[in-house]
Amino acid sequence: MRRVRAWFSRLAGVFGKQKREQDLSAEMESHLQLHIEDNLRSGMSQAEARREAKMKLGGVEQAKENYRERRGLPLLETLFQDMRYAIRMLRKNPGFTTIAVLTLALGIGANTAIFSLVNGVLLRPLPFRNPERLVGMTSYYPKGPFVVMRDRSQTMEIIANSDSTEFNLTGVDVPVRLTGSSVSLNWFRVLGAGTAMGRTFEEGEDQPGKDSVVILSYTLWQRQFRGDRDIVGHAILLDGVSREVVGVMPPDFRFPSPKTELWVPLHLDPRTTGDYWGSSYMPILARLRPGATIEQARVELASLRPQILAAYAWRMPDDSWKNADVQLLQEWLVGEFRAKLVILLGAVGLLLLIACANVANLLLARATARRKEIALRKALGAGRWRLVRQLITESMLLAMIGGGLGLGAAVYGLKILKATLPADMPRLTDVAVDGRVLLFTATLAILTGLVFGAMPANGASKVDLTKTLRTGGDKDESQGTNRLSRSLVVGEVAVAAVLVIGAGLLVKSLWKLSNADTGFHQEYILTARVTPNQSFCAVAGRCQAFYEDLLNRMRALPGVKGAAAVNGLPLSGTWETVPSDVEAHTVAPGSHVPMLLERVITPEYLRLMGIPLLKGRAFTDADAAPNAERVTLISKSTAERYWPGKDPIGMHVKPRWMNDWWTVVGVVGDVKENSLVRNVPEWIDGEVYMPYGPHAIQGRGNESAPAELTLLLRTSESQIQIGGELQSVVAELNREVPVSQIQTLHGWVSEAAAGPRSTASLFSIFAALALALGAVGIYGVISYSVAQRTREIGIRMALGARRQEVLLLIVGQSARLALLGVATGLAGALLLTRLMASLLYGVGASDPATYAAVAILLLVVALAASFLPARRAMRLDPATALRHE
Template sequence: MNGLLQDVRYALRQLRKSLAFTTVAMLTLALGIGANSAIFSLVNGILLAPLPYSKPEELVNVNGTYPRGAFVAMRQQVRTMDVAAYAEGHEFNLTGQDEPVRLTGTMVSAELFSVLGVRPELGRMFAPGEDAAGQDNYVILSHALWQQRFASDRSIIGRAIEIEGASRQVLGVMSADFRFPSPRTQIWIPLHNDLRNVPSSWASDYMPIIGRLRPGVTLAQASAEIRMFQSQVGELFPWKMPAAWNAYVSVLPLKNSMVADVRTRLLMLLGAVVLILLIACANVANLMLSRAAVREKEIGIRSALGASRNRIVRQLLTESVLLASFGGLLGLAVAGAGVSVLRSALPPDTPRLANVRLDWRVFAFAGGLSLLTGLIFGLAPAAQSSRAALTHLLRSGGRGNTVSVSQRLRSSLAVAEVALAALLIVAAGLLIRSFWALSHIDPGFRSEQVVTARVTPNESFCSDAGRCQAFYQSLLGQIQGAPGVRGAALVNTLPLGGRVTKRSVEIENFTPAEGQTSPLFWMDAVTSGYFRVMGVSLLSGRSFSEGEVSGNPPVAIVTAETARRFWPGRNPVGEHIRLLNEANWRTVVGVAADVHAYDLTRTIPDYIRGTVYVPYSPTSTGEDRRVPAEMTIALRTSSDPTQVEGILRRTVANLNHDVPVSEVRSMDAVVSEAESTPASTTSLFVTFAGLALVLGMVGIYGVLAFLVSKRTQEIGIRMALGAQRSDVLWLILREGTKFAVLGIAFGLAGAFLVTRWLSTELYGISTADPITYISVAAVIFLITMFACYVPARRAMQVDPLIALRLE
């Protein structure tokens, strides 16, 4: 112990004596350790930390989707686990108190909270049977809604509030950290299981199901029982189900299912910062080697006085670990700032984002990483310094004639830095090219000067389809003539708005393949001015007329992609389709340009086969056989959008004071939000790549600067014998060129092998994109040459007489 304390005290004195070296090394390590700790805080909070529920290891997800009727059967028949179902993303109006607001809610089976093992902070959870038809007029509030809307009033328990025009009794308030299934959830409402209602029970609301394994049950046993149930449940449906439905159902840990969409992206970011740390380690190792060359005489004297080689290595490693520890402490400050930046940069719907923070796991990670880093960058310099012969060191007077071995090591480290930086920059370059392609996609509409808002009457109000339609017609009529409004239209599903509306469609003279049902279409109910207001081109035929909003004669418009798929080689105008279970055929009157309705990479989800527009009318029913009550109004404006927002809110309030107006935003903002996930990933990779490039160039500069200092006499002799300054310049640049060429070659080869993991994040380019590889090679080579120029220019200014006199 005394020996260790002595080593620490001596190491502190040495680091204090070389403040410039210590500062540069600490800052380099702080960047590497801080970046790794910040990204690890994401990985820890999202992927590693246990779910905040009782015995989270028992919680599972059934990786299939089931309608309510099938869930009820599962609840009755499955014995390996207790199951619960939920349907998130539903929206409800809260009225009867001040201004109406639109809430995001999740419909849940009565046992959901008991399956998760949580209890409300106030009140109670749903009791068995309180999700049955006629017994489900209850609601549980989120903690945030309770605070914001009800001023943390504890007497809210047992009181009735008005949701969607119906009275519901408040049973409980959840704790502030309960965010299932997402942070957006503000209320939980019973699922309303009514097996007598066949369409409601079997044709809509295909829901995810979670479960809690019963004691002694394994995942394999639960999966086997679910597969057995799957083979039998199809017989319960009132109609034949396709063979592909839930064909690969199994049971998985709930946490894995919750974070599956972000796992790859987080591991990519973690890999990027690991590369940065390796570059930082190589940088500091180079600094240590240069410093060791200066300390050769000191080490030789210690050896002469009886210090063993192991003792010298221990001393030097103590300095390295101490230096890395200081870098790690500084890195925690960097990580703290980095976590704040990451939480604001990532999309707000990132799962478990609120769980990301600096906790004991992150501190332990940073501590372990600091220790490991100190050993990594300190081992090679310590071994090299202790290897020199005592008599040789003493005779050299500390001038370091054992340069050749250490120089080769320094050169290898510089090449490694360039290679690692090249690999990371290629990944960033691919993401930049992909994001550029994504941001230049034609979405199929013109987003400029279009303001949209969600207008949502209560379902009870729209149970009378005529009354609902009259409300929207009045709204359009009044807003059309408002100042700054050039056009207005309604649509049930806004492009890129995050919602999906679908209907099974029958096509005249089209027969589905054997074992398949009628194709599923994306269905948009729109008013007559929609295509003009949104700037959607009509490629053939015409738009809807004002008279067609009554539903007679029934008409439809399909997209170009749909026309190519179902009417290849011919114009579908005049053909006939109908929504499943409609009595009358609809005549196709037009073909519209493809619109990116789902996201920027696809017009529609893969499981949907086409897109159909129908006039908003009493016959434009969704899967629930009801006319859409929730519509989005699109306004093409010529003035300040905030002014239009105020006019819209006043107009809606005058028509019906219980109808909230929500999600007011421009279409430009909608498109930007659709780009947010690839934008955040790309920006983080670009930041890391830039940091890697800077560290790599600093490493090359350091190696060449040391090379010039050690070859001052040689350069002086060359110049005394007639060498020109340009010859000296080329001598140094040639060394730098070797580093650059070798590093770029190794880096590009590594990138070719590694970046295939990026393929799922790329759009419009391949992982072997030649433009990216050539551009990265050129940029790194030019910047490397710039890093080489400063020490080369210093070499050109060597005075031959002074250099010879030094000898």
């Protein structure tokens, strides 16, 4: 109780200070007077009496200070006092303050921005009910296996959705191509997602006849239907089929991808064998049932595998889904981006270290300049801890201002960041500055303030009182400070070296990637998806005639030098694969049937794309005739894979389900279909081309002709933007056919490098900042050392040192620091860059050329940074320098 009372009394002591201060002074004064009177009475002289009284009191000021400590809450009170003082100090040195604050703002800002990204993508829970119970399978499965899993799993409620399914929306002013997702009926319920308006799917709505329903995304509802509330219950035309809109999702529901604009029931019909068991592979997700753990789910998934294989009408390869695993949905979604983000976070962390070292150095230099002031404060009764506190307050204030500015910069930088990052980055839309980010920034600022403030404060508080006050500076102690600041600079250079090397490796990868041989020409080719409804193509020959007309009319346009069509562009992520029989290749029992990527093309395609014909002949118009022989072209690596050492011309392949063989008439060059690194995805074994015509239609089994072709137009230099004309020509031919994804081929290629490009540019920015900060650090330390050594330099000159020698002396000092830093940095980089091996392409993590270039770059920067102070030293007037105190 007494303690509480005392505490309140002290809290009150924080206020009404002036009166209390007067009171204390009066009391001290009266004490002294009483004592002096006593002393006089005992026969001392006036001066002696006063002196004795003061000594006995132990120093008026110190007594007062002790008293003050007890009076209020010293921590709180001195905090106010220190703040006021710190603000005054910072305002008195605007140059120092600006540099320190900007450096910190940079460091903290960069960290905040990247952390926002990490937070939004990796940390923020998914916007579903109990998202920590949601999991995803690491393999894709067709519909059949999905049904097996859904019906038999004891540990999981299994759901499925297609990655993306495209639809034509017609019956509106301009037909549009929409991206949707086919989802299993239990999808919304298991995810725990409800509509903003209307309802989700109901039991039975995956059955033919009842499945004509659709749910719209909020964005689509706003954009296409202007937020019309009456849309629910009305029908829209999708792919020529009327579907009733039963619901609209809330704005923040963007799943499975931010591009998803609508959801339709997943159609499950075991009678369409090829589709049901073979072709549409989908991601499979699940919610763990109550009480089930992810380990149990894993075990169960493994035990379901034989049951799935047994459900097949034909023998699947023994190793199908062998590596399938269960992951938390959050990890599953983020996938490879996790590593990238963690590496970026590491990079900005290093940047912050450099910033801290720089500010610490500034503070060190200033602390030396402030020795006298600090000594004086000590003499006036400030304790050591009190001094440290005061200096820390100053650095904290710097960190807070820096943090505030940094936060502002981060909010702005985040906008740029989001625009720079590839659009396919999952959950990018969830990235924002939220409470967690604010907490992070605040913590970072405080830690930063402590880290860069503690060292100088500790050093400064040890100031030897009498020596410092007498001489105004103490050589021995500043030597220690110098050592510290030099180590800081060496560390800074080392960290900068690591960052610059990281950036160098990424830029080199990007350069290699951008110059990777794609196998086709990219220039002056405009591409666009032209997609009639599947039903339109069901009538034999109608689709073929439509495309033929279109191509001919486009060729007739001025500025169009050529026109072709293909069922999927390289690097665009569209492919159709066919399980195939390959002549002279027997499938070993238990291994898988060759999966071939099937590109259906018009004859002009190869020439227009510049894909070289290596052997045999290309397609002609005659190959598309109804009674023509079935011919195919094969890519070089596919031919080499299946018929090594043999002549591929005259060999045969065919889709599994067909009886007629296709004859290989030519071999063409390989094309980077999948990515700039791989020709075809891992799970595809090769690539064949088929002529667009009746055979290609039959080649796709029970479906009708490919209705989704991409047009390629070779244009003259000046008319790359011929897309508008294409749209009107298509509209003239058929008002129901949407034209979408109008983009240059170069654009597709460039998009394929978007991920590496954004990483490389971010890293380069960080590296450039690190380099700049490192240079400022070296400049600061060398300048300071020149100022300190002025006398020494004067003596050297007086003893006959030439100016060049002085220059070399100073530059040499800088070179030593830089060399030490670079050496440490290279060693560090050897260790650290291995972590980013997954981001590198065509360049090793310890690429000697990059390391050497960076070492030279850093040395040059270090020398440049020391040149100004060195020149100053060289131009010193020996006479003045000798008199320098």
